[in-house]
Amino acid sequence: MIIKIENLVKVYTTGSISLTALKGVNLEVKEGEFVAIMGSSGSGKSTLMNIIGCLDRATSGKYLLEGKDINEFDDDGLADIRNRKIGFVFQSYNLLPKMDAVRNVELPLFYGKVSAEDRIARSKEALKRVGLEDRMYHKPPEMSGGQKQRVAIARALVNNPSLILADEPTGNLDTASGDEIMGIFQKLNDEGVTIVMVTHEPEIAACTKRNIIFRDGNIISDVAVKDRVIIGG
């Protein structure tokens, strides 16, 4: 079991107003799964993603990542988990614009205190896995959206994380580039990488193996995908 969430509650408090974003969520994700989390904005899916990604903490409830209780870690401990266990892919890529692809991808390894030599080798390897071997020394402003997102996926992969979290990874892309990205995710999933993805596009969700629908801070539907769309298949 990679993710085990029990009765997770998240309350945001601003002054005297408090807002309950998650109302006792229960969720399990096994190794090798490919999950799409859907729901309208404000449904709590992004809050859940932040907590799963160890960027935020729950108000109450339990979150076990690979059996480890996340509540027991301090901020630097969470940074370490993000570094070793989780790879992030964001809607807006979140690459460092002044660094070329190799240096962007090696960033997690840098904070993981990997030697420079190893970092470059692994970074190039990850870029090959997403098909960007001919764009290694380009900087993000010189790349297309699809290429930037592939760099971001390479960065998420480079540390061999237990889990890749993708937040609307195709949201800024045209259909062709979006399909390309989904093809890469499917390939990685076939190779055994566990992926949890937030999306509001049903066609994107149809490429995954399991669809979870959120509404008002709770899961209202959790089904396996029948007739899964295989990109290039």
Next chain:
Amino acid sequence: MYIFEILNSALQNIKANKLRSFLTMLGIIIGISSVITIASIGGAIKEYVTGEFAGMGTNVINLQVDTTESIGKRDYFTLEDAELIKEKVPEVTAVVPMAEGFGTVELQDKTKMASVAALNQHYVEIYDMDLAAGRFINEHDVETKKYVAVIDELTADKFFSNSDAAIGQRFKVNINGNYSDMTVIGVMKSQGILASFGENVPAQVYIPITIYDQVLGNENISHVSVLVSDMTKADEISSKIIRIIENKHNNTDKYTASQGFAALDMVNNVLDMLTAALSAIAAISLVVGGIGVMNIMLVSVTERTREIGIRKAVGAKTNDIRIQFLSESVILCLIGGGIGIIFGFLICKIIGYTMDVSVPVSIATVAIAFIFSSAVGIFFGLYPASKAAKMDPIEALRHE
């Protein structure tokens, strides 16, 4: 290894904003170069003054009539006092009584302000004197009350065209309308900084002490310098001499004694304080420069909020971010400090060249400047770096 890469990435960021980085450094450059310049000039002045004082014997006790007291004619030193001191205090190797007057020296239509000092042949044992021509006053001149004089080089040049030509020539000394005819027996070299003032410096004239009452009119022997063999007993010898003179004159509390090197110490203390005070003022500009660094680092942190979010998301710990921004401000200050050191060095060289003196920049000054600029970098970089380090990753990632 890791720190080297952090420094390298900080350097890249400084390079990416060249103009801004340079303007920020400017404050540090000005601060460091002014501290170096002032500290070095202070050091040079001190060295110069010490050099000047080194020309004066340090094995000296100077006795003076304390003019803050009410002093009568009978309280002033006499030539007999000088003999008495020599006789009664075995540690004393030489006694130089001195009387000074101020007036003019004249030769036909040429006139010059002059300071006239009456003294004896032992004066040269206490104070360095380089002669350009002739000889100094000797024992014979003193005993036979000769109307002879040693004058300074500038006056010799003005009156007699050159030093050698001056020897054996006669001129007049006028102290308050009291004229005396003097014969030049020696010309001393004009020294150090006085020489550069040229014409405006009064003539310096030395005459035998035994004719002071004829030449200087109403002036008195207000000063006696005593050369001693053993300076460790200076206090003891001073009080012994004062007691002898008090007994003779039948008075009390009219005389003060100071030691040659004590005066040097005092001057050095004053110079040190002056240098420290001026350096402190220069250091204020360094603080202003530091505030500039803090300001630009805060701007940089805000601009790079998203970058901070990305770095945190991929695993940067609080300290990683702190060190990253701190190293940027420290590098900024160190580069500024380095340029400031070079500038300070150049300014010192230029000053030294134009004033024709040596203004050496000491290693200690450079080291202090270097330590100071990194301290400024750390101090003023710490707050922005901590602000960056404490950012919430989710907020930072949302930042546009």
